[in-house]
Amino acid sequence: MRGRDNSIPGFFVFEGICKSTTFAIQNNNIKIIKAIKQMSENKRGYLSTGNQKKVTTHRLREMKQQGEKISMLTAYDYSMALAIDQAGMDVILVGDSASNVMAGNSTTLPMTVDQMIYHGKSVMNGVKRAMVVIDMPFGSYQGNPYDAVANAVKIMKETQADCLKLEGGKEILESVGALLNAGIPVMGHLGLMPQSINKYGTYAVRAEEKEEAEKLMEDARLLQEAGCCSIVLEKIPAALAGKVTAELTIPIIGIGAGPHVDGQVLVMHDMLGLNKGFSPRFLRRYANLFDEITSAVQQYIHDVKSSDFPSAEESY
Ligand code: KIV
Numbered sequence: 001m002r003g004r005d006n007s008i009p010g011f012f013v014f015e016g017i018c019k020s021t022t023f024a025i026q027n028n029n030i031k032i033i034k035a036i037k038q039m040s041e042n043k044r045g046y047l048s049t050g051n052q053k054k055v056t057t058h059r060l061r062e063m064k065q066q067g068e069k070i071s072m073l074t075a076y077d078y079s080m081a082l083a084i085d086q087a088g089m090d091v092i093l094v095g096d097s098a099s100n101v102m103a104g105n106s107t108t109l110p111m112t113v114d115q116m117i118y119h120g121k122s123v124m125n126g127v128k129r130a131m132v133v134i135d136m137p138f139g140s141y142q143g144n145p146y147d148a149v150a151n152a153v154k155i156m157k158e159t160q161a162d163c164l165k166l167e168g169g170k171e172i173l174e175s176v177g178a179l180l181n182a183g184i185p186v187m188g189h190l191g192l193m194p195q196s197i198n199k200y201g202t203y204a205v206r207a208e209e210k211e212e213a214e215k216l217m218e219d220a221r222l223l224q225e226a227g228c229c230s231i232v233l234e235k236i237p238a239a240l241a242g243k244v245t246a247e248l249t250i251p252i253i254g255i256g257a258g259p260h261v262d263g264q265v266l267v268m269h270d271m272l273g274l275n276k277g278f279s280p281r282f283l284r285r286y287a288n289l290f291d292e293i294t295s296a297v298q299q300y301i302h303d304v305k306s307s308d309f310p311s312a313e314e315s316y
Contacts (some may be wrong), residue, residue: 018079039077055131057089057163057185057229063090064251064261072133072253072262074272075126076102076119080268082126089130091253094120094166095298096135096195101269110192111137113151120159123225133187138195149277152179153214163229167193169219179229188223190216190236191257205256207236222245232265233257235282256282 053059063070072091073079076098084092098107098119103110113136120134134155141148152164163185166172179186189207200206207213216236225230230251233241238258245252245261254261266283269275273288303309 072265076124078126079124092130095136119241132161141175145174148175188228188231
């Protein structure tokens with residue numbers, strides 16, 4: 001359900017579609033004005049926004065040291081980022097999974113730097129507290145460190161995000177080092193790396209065999225030595241993820257990597273049940289928004305067809 005506030009022309013307000021979740025944004029003027037205020041305050045400061053402390057790379061390290069688990073979720077647009085940030089998320093990932101869940105592509109490969117910037121900017125407009133990480137898309141950093149820095153600087157300048165995530169270990173170490181030398185925080189991503197799906201030919205669990213597990217461990221060490229602030233481990237055995245987490249001092253965030261890690265990340269559409277066709281073992285669904293949307297839309301269609309909507313109270 002969407003509404004237009006006439007006092008702010010062109011500004012669309014998302015009203016939560018699932019009454020049972022804490023992600024609902026209520027459609028009243030005070031909330032809208034607060035949201036806009038937050039949006040503009042956001043642009044002023046980097047590490048501190050009003051009374052709220054921004055989650056930084058330093059804070060993530062502190063959380064690992066204190067044994068506090070890190071929560072991370074993807075977002076791709078302003079309205080959802082606003083709700084997720086207000087719910088208290090530590091890290092928001094503008095994932096290139098936008099290719100799958102926003103654009104309907106079967107892989108993440110088609111995403112471009114400009115498309116990631118569009119999603120990144122939209123998310124940054126809604127976020128006050130969470131650390132925002134943006135995926136560098138396929139082809140934007142694997143070629144050489146010069147192109148990697150040019151693309152990374154463009155993403156950082158145009159979005160004002162906090163960190164960039166790159167998939168790979170030893171093979172992309174030069175690009176990782178170049179970004180870090182330019183002062184750009186880097187989050188690594190090992191295990192199942194969706195940008196390499198055509199090389200694997202399958203989305204099956206990675207690093208089950210000794211050789212691949214040893215390479216993953218070595219890659220994680222190299223990324224830490226290079227200066228990465230954190231690493232995402234995707235779809236690998238829980239025991240291996242636990243071993244990496246215990247050995248490394250930087251925070252390890254898992255997705256399908258079991259419980260022995262420093263934090264968890266999920267794709268927002270999957271955990272909210274917007275993406276019904278995707279049900280891997282590691283996914284826990286916290287809502288069933290696809291069905292909620294369908295029944296809300298059906299109700300609206302019914303109300304229009306039966307002339308129940310708009311009522312006298314909803315007319316001028
Ligand atoms: O693009 C993405 O959403 C990701 C997560 C799966 C970690 O990289």
